[in-house]
Amino acid sequence: MKGGKGKGATSKEALKPVDDRKVGKRKAAAKVDKSSALKAKKAKKDPNKPKRPASAFFVFLEEFRKTFKKDNPHVTAVSAVGKAAGEKWKSMSPDEKAPYEAKAAKGKVEYGKLMNAYNKKQEDIADDGDEESDKSKSEVHDEEEDEANGEKKHQSVEEEEEEEVEEEEEEEEDDEDEDD
DNA sequence: TTGGTGATTGTTTAT
């Protein structure tokens, strides 16, 4: 065993300082921390900034909400669904989560493409320093094509799914008759 | 009227 996979890194998992509800309200903090972004000049909002893909848990959560709502039409509290979903999520077996993870992984790939385009744009803006009006004449057509085309993500895609997960997701959209 | 909060976990990103 020479190498051992231990790797230096702290083998100890002492990470997890924030165990509790986490920052509690990141929202509030986020607002306040604008300084980090506007430390430069103006907090430029990134309209192209791709939102983070839903994690496996969120994918499951969406569906779970549906079920939960059906069972508890009265309960509409987000916290109620979150707790129930989290509890069940941990109770779910890895195989059950597999399909959710698969979808999440896929979304992650697309996110990589968006990031590529976004990243490129950021660089473009950075070039000027101030994005601004005169640059606007450049116009931004959706420039996300070649680069995003089949760009293999450098991130190693571990395909350790020995289990054949049916990837055929048949979405039957049965019209739910909205009873009038 | 508007929007922020609450709660879950996972992923993403920046330092």
Next chain:
DNA sequence: ATAAACAATCACCAA
């Protein structure tokens, strides 16, 4: 590598 923030959702309360 680690810490922190953020991803969706929906009803309610405060200013």
